[in-house]
Amino acid sequence: MSTPFSDYQAQCSIRIETKLGSLFDNRSSLYCSLKNTELSAALNEAINYSLLSGGKRVRPLLVYAAAEAITGTNLITDLDGIAAAIECIHCYSLIHDDLPAMDDDDLRRGQPTNHIKFDEATAILAGDALNTAAFEILANLATSTAHTKIELIKILSATAGVRGMVAGQYIDLQAAGQSITTEHLRNMHQLKTGALIRAAVALGATAAGASDAQLKALDDYANAIGLAFQVVDDILDIESSTEQLGKQQGADIGQKKSTFPSLMGLEKTKAEAAYLHKQAIAALASFGANANGLRQLADYIIQRNF
Numbered sequence: 001m002s003t004p005f006s007d008y009q010a011q012c013s014i015r016i017e018t019k020l021g022s023l024f025d026n027r028s029s030l031y032c033s034l035k036n037t038e039l040s041a042a043l044n045e046a047i048n049y050s051l052l053s054g055g056k057r058v059r060p061l062l063v064y065a066a067a068e069a070i071t072g073t074n075l076i077t078d079l080d081g082i083a084a085a086i087e088c089i090h091c092y093s094l095i096h097d098d099l100p101a102m103d104d105d106d107l108r109r110g111q112p113t114n115h116i117k118f119d120e121a122t123a124i125l126a127g128d129a130l131n132t133a134a135f136e137i138l139a140n141l142a143t144s145t146a147h148t149k150i151e152l153i154k155i156l157s158a159t160a161g162v163r164g165m166v167a168g169q170y171i172d173l174q175a176a177g178q179s180i181t182t183e184h185l186r187n188m189h190q191l192k193t194g195a196l197i198r199a200a201v202a203l204g205a206t207a208a209g210a211s212d213a214q215l216k217a218l219d220d221y222a223n224a225i226g227l228a229f230q231v232v233d234d235i236l237d238i239e240s241s242t243e244q245l246g247k248q249q250g251a252d253i254g255q256k257k258s259t260f261p262s263l264m265g266l267e268k269t270k271a272e273a274a275y276l277h278k279q280a281i282a283a284l285a286s287f288g289a290n291a292n293g294l295r296q297l298a299d300y301i302i303q304r305n306f
Contacts, residue, residue: 005296009061012074012083016060019080020051020087023133046118046126051091053109058229058301059086059200065293066204066218072290074204078141082152082203085134089160090196092130095123097169131160144207151206159199168192175258182263186227193233194226201294213286218294220283225298228276232302234259235269277302 003011024044060083064074098105098113099120105113115123138152158164168191175188201222205215238261260269280298284291 005293005300008293008296009300012061012064013057015064015080016057016083016087017052019084021048023051023084023088023137024048024129043122043125043129046114046122047129049117050095050108050114050126051088051130053111055109057087058297059090059196060084061297062197062200062222062294063204063207065291065297066201067208068204068293069218069284069287069291070205070208070210070214074293076207077143079204079207081137081141082207085137085152085156086196086200086203088130088134088137089156089165092127092134093160093165093169093196095127095130099123102169102173134160148207152203155199155202155206159195159202164191164195164199168195172257178258180258180263182260185258185260185263189230190223190227193230194223197226197229198222217283217286221280221294221298224276224279224283225301228273228280228298229301231260231269231273231276232304234261235266235273236304238266273302 024047063083063086064079067076067079068074094108095114097103098108099115106116107113111117113123114126118126134156135153138149138156141149141152144152160166168188171184171188172192175184180188198219201218202215205218210218237259260272264272277298281295284294287294
């Protein structure tokens, strides 16, 4: 890929924002219909408030870049839907993560969190709607075979559920205020953050027809970069401001959560991020220039704001 990363990012962002913007138009399906009532419009507002609030869209970018690593193009018909599905899951997780029963945050992406803007019950339902929408999108992909749709649903359901992101969130909540080891922290974040990073890469590669060997190499890349993403977040929680982060700076420290800097020290944490970046790049050794998008995404994740 010879396109500068900023241009590549902008091109992919246009595609995913367009797709996300059309997801919750009022429409009927074979099994249910919803009239354009004031109630449904209010729920749609809460859903779109979080879904369309911007963000880095790293997971959709990984979907596009992983497909391109396999085929040399990300212009695959169903790829926008796949990218939208994982962003729905990610967005739902943020809404629920911010709830009073979870991290009890007031800010997300520089704006009031969903339950602050609306109310707690509406925020829960908005997250529920996004969670289920992801699988409806995958089940209704236009050109993918039934086999491919099932594989995509298997990937996303496994990584988003009790063996992945949900487990990581539970471990995080249980660990608050507790003294834990660095290995325990790594395991938690490989589930809470890393699972969806791995899913994004697997979804894009599977849609592009990747072989088992290619899927394994790309999963090694995603496993390293998924943990690196959280390591960098922990650094930024110390070195960035609330305005730069779009959420409360120092929130983890305030909630007495273990972080990589609190367990390893800041300089060793930065070295850990660099090591994980090196691992991610090494995992792409068998891929040629088609994987440059993934390489540049690894650089972006590691280098953001510090």
